[in-house]
Amino acid sequence: MSARVITSPERLPLQHGYPRVFLGGSIDMGSAADWQKDMIESLRGEDVVILNPRRSDWNPAWKPDASNPNFRQQVKWELGALESAHVIVLYFLPGSQSPISLLGMGLHAKSGKLIVLCPQGYWRKGNVDITASRYGIVQVADIDELKTAVREKLRKLREQQSVERR
Template identity: 55%
Template sequence: MRRLLTLSLLLLFSADSFAQNYQATIIKSPNAIPPEDNRLKIFLGGSIDMGKSENWQARIEKQLSNYNVVVLNPRREDWNSEWKPISTNKNFRKQVEWELSALEASDIIVMYFAPGSQSPISLLEFGLYAKTDKLIVLCPDGFWRKGNVEIVSEKYNVPTVNTFNELIVELKKLL
């Protein structure tokens, strides 16, 4: 009986040691992207509009919080809308260079085009990565260039959805 109890306890504790409790790592610009971290990296690209757009990135971070991934979020807590968007502005340059590095390091790029937004930088990034098989796009009705996004997505087989819930479902399929 004692042997059976000991064996049962060993199995119980062994099973607990196999349980995985994951937590996503969120890295926001301008923090360093650790090159030695081999987990799946997900870049959250899309409408920010100098901080005026909904913080949709926080919604995705919450949905991915229990996954063993690294989320790369370009939305800065300390963004200053008075920084001039010129290459000689050190803060602006640092932001753009961080985004370029994060895009390159990413395994998956989520691209969100918000209704009512123009998102010219997001369109540029979308074009840069349309042929890479990294993109998943959320482009609901109301985005001013939805037709352009749809045509490029069709041509290069970019998965494109219309709702946030569809985006989460498609994203989780990739994890």
């Protein structure tokens, strides 16, 4: 197997035979740069399931209200994907606010799953940096380091699984 991409609202697979990487971070209702596409391409040769919340059919006119079925479906998918992920990538783009990614960081700060890229210019960089320091969250300086850190985390997960099988 090589990388399999699951994009919201596609059903999450029940089997957990391969590590799962959630690509969270700046999307801004589809207006932020599609950094997820670049990450997906960098993981093509890996035996991994990539969980991508950025959906091509997203309609920014959908009200972010719990009574909106499309919005509810997206939030529930993201919560399920975050919980099932072995690695959670969060990229906070400068010029973006990404409040949902901040929420995800808070929910999973103690999980040991997070790898965060938060360059200068992100409006709450101080909060991200302090939280990352307090909870031992891996932080990287640029997209290339992010790709390397994800592949390294996947390698360690595979080694751990190999030891557990013995």
